[in-house]
Amino acid sequence: MPRFVLSAAAHLIANAIGLILANILLPGFTIGFLGIVIVTLVFTVVSVVLLPIIRKVSEKKLPELLGGLSLVVTFAGLLITEMLVSDFTIGGIANLLAATLIVWLGALIAGVLLPKYLFPSLAKPKAHT
Template sequence: MIRLIAMIVIELAASAVGLLAAAWLLPDFTLSISGFLWAIGVFTAARLILAPLIFKLSFQHARALTGGIALVTTFAGLLVTTWLTDGLQINGVSTWIIATLIVWLFGVVAVLLLPMIIFKKALAKARSGAQIPPMR
């Protein structure tokens, strides 16, 4: 259960990093302050729900696409987020393509680095061999 919560926290933070990076780098990628939390929640939920579905469909029908599942899932997550919230607007085909790449890239980097930052104490205890007490 703790791992699931930790994974969700990391995914939410990675989504926030990716969306903020795209909003900062692309003029036609608009992320409103009021809808920011909704956009993060919907985007993360869409990615977590759509990833297994897209993987299964691509594996059955187009095996060549299985390597690009993360990019397809990121694009689908952005699409669902723009449909369901007012917090995110993306204008132009090139912005959609570049935004997908930016959100995916920054999200990957965040997923790799954030656990070391957020769970620094737990990782240090695990490396030293100390017993980590269960969370209640």
């Protein structure tokens, strides 16, 4: 299977795990049963689109932001996803801040473990000939 497809699948699964953790741990943070697929897809697409935009703006105007780039993208991705998906509710600013950390941390841990155990071909760098 192409590396891009495996990488996209790993990214989607990692984001789904982070979102499900936030759904379980935070009262008021709700994702409908069937909505998890839609929320994960929208959140992942929004995050992939936002990352280079926020990186470029940060490099020019706010270089201090680069260290927390993933957190900023997760925060913005959650807000935008809530606006776009009716079956998704964050439940206030405290939940937004907590969810940002939970989704980021869950996706980070899953992103490290998934390539190692579920997609081993992603964990090994491609040899250049």
